[in-house]
């Protein structure tokens with residue numbers, strides 16, 4: 706479980722987080738929404754100690770992140786926007802192996818993890834391919850594989866669909882759906898819920914660095930769930946689909 710308690714984070718005079726308390730259970734699929742500048746990225750960067758709060762605390766499985774950064778980074782994987790800028794190796798397999806290798810695992814274990822992670826994102830057998838020859842959707846999938854190879858409990862994806870064309874977006878969504886069904890927890894940061902609402906257990910929305918809405922979703926009642934989210938997120942600058950049966954019908958509607 707990831708837990709934040711009364712997190713406050715300031716950049717100079719600007720307050721990016723203003724008392725955020727959240728609990729994210731293992732296996733939960735959480736969409737973290739909010740307008741630009743509402744604090745989403747600042748919040749998720751606290752989950753594994755990439756940033757430290759000015760006030761408050763973050764716990765992963767009950768242990769303060771500040772006390773066990775390595776443990777937090779093993780349990781909470783992160784994939785940021787523009788994964789292309791974050792690759793550290795020339796080939797897919799080398800890049801996915803980077804994290805496990807840093808853990809000091811045996812070559813056999815590294816090979817197993819790389820194979821499993823690439824299979825999980827639908828890129829099995831493509832470890833020798835050069836990363837710079839891949840498409841945007843494949844970059845996102847390799848980045849997710851790199852995070853998965855650490856075998857995290859939670860995977861945080863910051864705007865994973867930005868810049869992807871429709872087939873690539875659908876392909877990434879398919880992978881998220883399968884991984885979620887296998888028990889991986891997700892925190893997906895987005896200001897546009899069209900793609901992910903159907904997968905989400907819960908939508909948390911930030912506004913001005915605070916939790917402005919926290920809505921649980923009923924997987925068996927997509928249309929009602931969309932309506933509940935639309936009501937809760939009204940005025941927060943988040944795009945919500947009108948109904949899952951016809952997600953494009955209200956694609957341009959803003960609440």
Ligand SMILES: Nc1ncnc2c1ncn2[C@@H]1O[C@H](COP(=O)(O)OP(=O)(O)OP(=O)(O)O)[C@@H](O)[C@H]1O
Pocket residue numbers: 716719720721739740741742743744745746747748896
């Ligand atoms: N490194 C930084 N230095 C100064 N201010 C920052 C920094 N990072 C974020 N901020 C400010 O903190 C606030 C929250 O930013 P943050 O990036 O967390 O929001 P966000 O919801 O992720 O936005 P976006 O959707 O645009 O990525 C904004 O006002 C932003 O300008």
